[in-house]
Amino acid sequence: MASRWLQPFAVHLSSPLIWRFNRRGVARGTALGLFSGFAVPVAQTPFAALFAVGARANLPVAALATFVTNPLTVPFIYFLAYKVGRAVLRLQTDTILALSPDAGVIERSLMWMVTLAGPTYVGLLLFALVSAVIGFFGVHLGWRIWVGQRWQRRQRAKSLRHGALSLKS
Secondary structure, rough: OOOOOHHHHHHHHHOHOOOOOHHHHHHHHHHHHHHHHHHHOOOHHHHHHHHHHHHHHHHHHHHHHHHHOOOOOOOHHHHHHHHHHHHHHOOOOHHOOOOOOOOOHHHHHHHHHHOOOHHHHHHHHHHHHHHHHHHHHHHHHHHHHHHHHHHHHHHHHHHHHHHHHHHOO
16 A cells, blocks of 8 residues: 555455445445435545445445535535434424523533534434435345346347347248
Protein backbone atom coordinates (compact mmCIF):
# COMPACT_ATOMS: atom_id res chain seq x y z
CA MET A 1 0.00 0.00 0.00
CA ALA A 2 1.36 3.40 -0.93
CA SER A 3 -0.58 5.38 1.68
CA ARG A 4 0.63 5.18 5.23
CA TRP A 5 -2.95 5.72 6.42
CA LEU A 6 -4.12 2.58 4.64
CA GLN A 7 -1.13 0.46 5.70
CA PRO A 8 -2.85 -0.99 8.81
CA PHE A 9 -5.78 -2.10 6.65
CA ALA A 10 -3.70 -3.60 3.83
CA VAL A 11 -4.46 -7.19 4.80
CA HIS A 12 -8.19 -6.55 4.82
CA LEU A 13 -8.25 -4.39 1.69
CA SER A 14 -6.35 -6.98 -0.31
CA SER A 15 -9.07 -9.58 0.27
CA PRO A 16 -10.77 -10.42 -3.03
CA LEU A 17 -14.09 -10.98 -1.23
CA ILE A 18 -14.70 -7.25 -0.77
CA TRP A 19 -14.05 -6.44 -4.44
CA ARG A 20 -16.08 -9.16 -6.19
CA PHE A 21 -19.42 -8.34 -7.75
CA ASN A 22 -21.55 -11.29 -6.74
CA ARG A 23 -25.13 -11.36 -5.52
CA ARG A 24 -24.40 -11.80 -1.83
CA GLY A 25 -21.56 -9.27 -1.65
CA VAL A 26 -23.48 -6.60 -3.55
CA ALA A 27 -26.62 -7.16 -1.43
CA ARG A 28 -24.60 -6.89 1.78
CA GLY A 29 -22.76 -3.82 0.51
CA THR A 30 -26.02 -2.12 -0.46
CA ALA A 31 -27.59 -2.84 2.92
CA LEU A 32 -24.54 -1.69 4.89
CA GLY A 33 -24.10 1.44 2.77
CA LEU A 34 -27.74 2.45 3.11
CA PHE A 35 -27.67 1.77 6.84
CA SER A 36 -24.51 3.87 7.24
CA GLY A 37 -25.89 6.62 5.03
CA PHE A 38 -28.86 7.13 7.31
CA ALA A 39 -27.63 6.06 10.76
CA VAL A 40 -24.15 7.57 10.82
CA PRO A 41 -24.30 11.38 10.90
CA VAL A 42 -20.71 12.01 9.71
CA ALA A 43 -18.07 9.99 7.85
CA GLN A 44 -20.62 7.57 6.43
CA THR A 45 -18.34 6.24 3.69
CA PRO A 46 -15.45 5.23 6.00
CA PHE A 47 -17.91 3.55 8.36
CA ALA A 48 -19.57 1.73 5.47
CA ALA A 49 -16.13 0.60 4.28
CA LEU A 50 -15.29 -0.72 7.75
CA PHE A 51 -18.63 -2.52 7.94
CA ALA A 52 -18.11 -3.96 4.45
CA VAL A 53 -14.69 -5.33 5.31
CA GLY A 54 -16.06 -6.92 8.47
CA ALA A 55 -19.08 -8.42 6.73
CA ARG A 56 -17.24 -9.44 3.54
CA ALA A 57 -19.54 -7.19 1.57
CA ASN A 58 -18.71 -5.41 -1.66
CA LEU A 59 -16.78 -2.33 -0.54
CA PRO A 60 -17.36 -0.08 -3.61
CA VAL A 61 -21.12 -0.72 -3.49
CA ALA A 62 -21.22 -0.01 0.25
CA ALA A 63 -19.35 3.26 -0.28
CA LEU A 64 -21.61 4.33 -3.16
CA ALA A 65 -24.82 3.46 -1.30
CA THR A 66 -23.96 6.00 1.41
CA PHE A 67 -24.56 8.77 -1.10
CA VAL A 68 -28.30 8.32 -0.62
CA THR A 69 -27.73 11.12 1.87
CA ASN A 70 -26.05 14.00 0.13
CA PRO A 71 -26.26 17.78 0.39
CA LEU A 72 -29.38 17.84 -1.79
CA THR A 73 -31.31 15.13 0.07
CA VAL A 74 -30.25 15.73 3.70
CA PRO A 75 -32.71 18.57 4.49
CA PHE A 76 -35.68 16.55 3.26
CA ILE A 77 -34.50 13.33 4.91
CA TYR A 78 -33.89 15.02 8.25
CA PHE A 79 -37.24 16.80 8.14
CA LEU A 80 -39.05 13.53 7.37
CA ALA A 81 -36.99 11.71 10.01
CA TYR A 82 -38.02 14.29 12.59
CA LYS A 83 -41.69 13.88 11.64
CA VAL A 84 -41.47 10.07 11.71
CA GLY A 85 -39.54 10.09 14.98
CA ARG A 86 -42.09 12.37 16.61
CA ALA A 87 -44.89 10.10 15.44
CA VAL A 88 -43.13 6.99 16.71
CA LEU A 89 -42.35 8.58 20.06
CA ARG A 90 -45.87 10.05 20.14
CA LEU A 91 -44.64 13.55 20.88
CA GLN A 92 -47.04 16.41 20.48
CA THR A 93 -46.01 19.91 19.52
CA ASP A 94 -47.24 21.17 22.88
CA THR A 95 -44.99 18.77 24.82
CA ILE A 96 -41.97 20.99 24.29
CA LEU A 97 -40.65 21.71 27.75
CA ALA A 98 -40.56 25.28 28.93
CA LEU A 99 -37.18 26.57 30.06
CA SER A 100 -36.68 29.26 32.60
CA PRO A 101 -34.90 32.38 31.34
CA ASP A 102 -31.84 31.60 33.45
CA ALA A 103 -31.41 28.06 32.06
CA GLY A 104 -27.81 27.11 31.47
CA VAL A 105 -26.04 25.53 28.54
CA ILE A 106 -26.56 21.99 29.84
CA GLU A 107 -30.29 22.48 30.30
CA ARG A 108 -30.61 24.00 26.84
CA SER A 109 -28.56 21.18 25.31
CA LEU A 110 -30.70 18.55 27.00
CA MET A 111 -33.81 20.37 25.86
CA TRP A 112 -32.54 20.41 22.29
CA MET A 113 -31.77 16.69 22.45
CA VAL A 114 -35.21 15.83 23.78
CA THR A 115 -37.21 18.01 21.41
CA LEU A 116 -35.23 17.89 18.15
CA ALA A 117 -32.32 15.47 18.03
CA GLY A 118 -34.08 12.57 19.76
CA PRO A 119 -37.02 12.25 17.37
CA THR A 120 -34.79 12.97 14.37
CA TYR A 121 -32.37 10.19 15.24
CA VAL A 122 -35.19 7.74 15.96
CA GLY A 123 -36.53 8.52 12.49
CA LEU A 124 -33.09 8.16 10.94
CA LEU A 125 -32.60 4.77 12.61
CA LEU A 126 -35.95 3.62 11.25
CA PHE A 127 -34.98 4.85 7.77
CA ALA A 128 -31.64 3.05 8.12
CA LEU A 129 -33.19 -0.26 9.11
CA VAL A 130 -35.99 -0.18 6.54
CA SER A 131 -33.73 0.95 3.69
CA ALA A 132 -31.12 -1.68 4.55
CA VAL A 133 -33.71 -4.46 4.48
CA ILE A 134 -35.29 -3.17 1.27
CA GLY A 135 -31.86 -2.70 -0.33
CA PHE A 136 -30.70 -6.20 0.65
CA PHE A 137 -33.78 -8.00 -0.64
CA GLY A 138 -34.15 -5.63 -3.60
CA VAL A 139 -30.66 -6.52 -4.83
CA HIS A 140 -31.41 -10.22 -4.42
CA LEU A 141 -34.66 -9.87 -6.34
CA GLY A 142 -33.15 -7.66 -9.05
CA TRP A 143 -30.21 -10.00 -9.45
CA ARG A 144 -32.53 -12.98 -9.79
CA ILE A 145 -34.64 -11.20 -12.42
CA TRP A 146 -31.51 -10.17 -14.34
CA VAL A 147 -30.12 -13.72 -14.33
CA GLY A 148 -33.53 -15.11 -15.33
CA GLN A 149 -33.73 -12.75 -18.30
CA ARG A 150 -30.23 -13.68 -19.41
CA TRP A 151 -31.12 -17.36 -19.16
CA GLN A 152 -34.30 -16.85 -21.21
CA ARG A 153 -32.36 -14.97 -23.91
CA ARG A 154 -29.85 -17.81 -24.07
CA GLN A 155 -32.65 -20.36 -24.35
CA ARG A 156 -34.34 -18.40 -27.15
CA ALA A 157 -31.07 -18.05 -29.03
CA LYS A 158 -30.42 -21.76 -28.57
CA SER A 159 -33.88 -22.70 -29.85
CA LEU A 160 -33.48 -20.37 -32.84
CA ARG A 161 -30.14 -22.00 -33.70
CA HIS A 162 -31.64 -25.46 -33.43
CA GLY A 163 -34.64 -24.38 -35.49
CA ALA A 164 -32.36 -22.98 -38.20
CA LEU A 165 -30.32 -26.19 -38.22
CA SER A 166 -33.44 -28.34 -38.60
CA LEU A 167 -34.66 -26.19 -41.56
CA LYS A 168 -31.38 -26.73 -43.40
CA SER A 169 -31.63 -30.51 -43.06
